[in-house]
Amino acid sequence: MSTQNVLFDAPGPRGRRTIMIGNVVGVLVVLGILAIVVRGFAENGQFAADLWTPFLHADAWTNFLLPGLLNTLKAAAISIVLALAFGLVFGLGRLASSRTVRWVSSVVVEFFRAVPVLLMMIFFFYLFAVYNVFQSEYVPLAAVVVSLMLYNGAVVAELVRSGVHGLPRGQREAALAVGLSSGQSLRTVEVPQALSAMLPALLSQLVVVLKDSALGYVIGYLELLQQARHLGAADGNILQSLLVAAVIFIIVNYLLTVVAGRVRRRRRPAGGGQGAIAVTTAVATDVGVTPITGLGEGGRI
Amino acid sequence: MSQSDGFVSQFADLFDQYDVIGAFWVNIQLTLWSALFALILGTILALFRISPIPSLRWAGTSYVNIFRNTPLTIIMAFLTLGVWAQLHVTLSSDFNKNFFRLAVVGLSVYTASFVCESIRSGVNTVPIGQAEAARSIGLSFLPAARLIILPQAFRGAIAPLGSTLIALTKNSTVASVVGVATETSSLLKTMIEFNSSLMVAIFLTFALGYVILVIPVGLATTSLSRRLAVKR
16 A cells, blocks of 8 residues: 555646546556457347346346355355364474474475365365265265365465464463473464464455365366356356356455455554564465475465 | 285376376466466556556456456356357467467466566565655656566565465366366376276375475575565
8 A cells, every 4th residue: 555655756747647648548448458348249149138137037046146156155164164173283283392293294284285276176076986985965065175175274274383483482481481381382372372363364265265166166066156057058148157156256255355354454453562463464464474395375376 | 915016007007098297298388378478467467556547556456356356267167168169269270279278368367466466565575765765866657666666576576476376386277177188187087087996196196296396386486585585
């Protein structure tokens, strides 16, 4: 925000004129791009009313889009809860005093951060299907949830670790001084603080989970994208239904981003002490985290 | 003994039968092309977002908000089911090349929004004094951005750009949704389907491939960002 006021002066008469010209040119370019898209749609008859009216009828929503959205939200909700548990276990593991535990946790975390979620989904889908791990109707959901749990759990583990590292050293020293063991200090003093500091980052991660749940489309999970495709196949308006699905995703994710931003901002002044601020920035900025293998934030996209 | 022999030889046969390295090469190509276009588009968008012109700022912000919040899978499905099948946009007369290029378009368009945000976070690392000094010696917005702000911003943005590149590498598997049938996720699916008894070994091979691909990128960008960090 501050950058915008800093990069250029308050414009004088000539500056204002240049900005106005630039403004007009900018608007024209954007309109031009839109016009090309609109012409493409029009030439292929994609504006025909009967392609769009199905979305005004209730059954498009009750039969396809809403159940799809529900499945997407269901998969995302289960995944983020399991990912939090997974991340806590392995985040604590990476902070453990035993070298073996630390090493094993590191390998697990770095492995699942490096493997594409889509590959995991395909693998778990066939694994669960061939070995009858779940009832067949639950296999796609299970594959989606397990893959998302493993990847996002690994990310959460990094958040826990960097959150604990971002705490002031006095916290641990004080805990040890009152006679807590190293593990007790971690569990009762450090991790709770790190957890509350990583809430905004966790909400941002939920956006990633929601978006990645759309990969379930590939293995036949009936989430929003898949349902939109079915709807499009039924009404012959695939392009329109994909657009509607995209808009639903954008709205949900945008709202989540806004909430995450609000939580982040609210935490900053409320944190009071220096420590809390340091934690928030250590966890929340997109730049700060550099784990040992140098994966950065592992591409939280 | 004979059983493990059988496993090893079966596993070795798989590599004769399927071109695993070739599949990874397709993903690497997808990644490199998309990285190039996403970097160009993302830098332009970042310039838009910090420019004094309101309409461009608005365009940049809307672009980022739209594409950062859309699942890549939808973009890819839209490209093949909507743009190609319905709007009849083809990027090459060759069937496979067309899908490859559509995938590059999808990956670039999606990744550009993250590149834009990375560069913007890089711009935020540049101290205010730098911009003020640039202005005080009479540079206007574009020269100040080109000569003073962006060079420092890129150096500050290497770490998040590295994360974006890693994510792009992994996201290149979603090209299978467009119809690129030769990349790793499609090959993994085929290999598991026809050799389900070896599926764990097959999966671990592919997973290891990505670990090998991704970790050097992470190490390189971390050390680069440390070395190139502007000393302040």
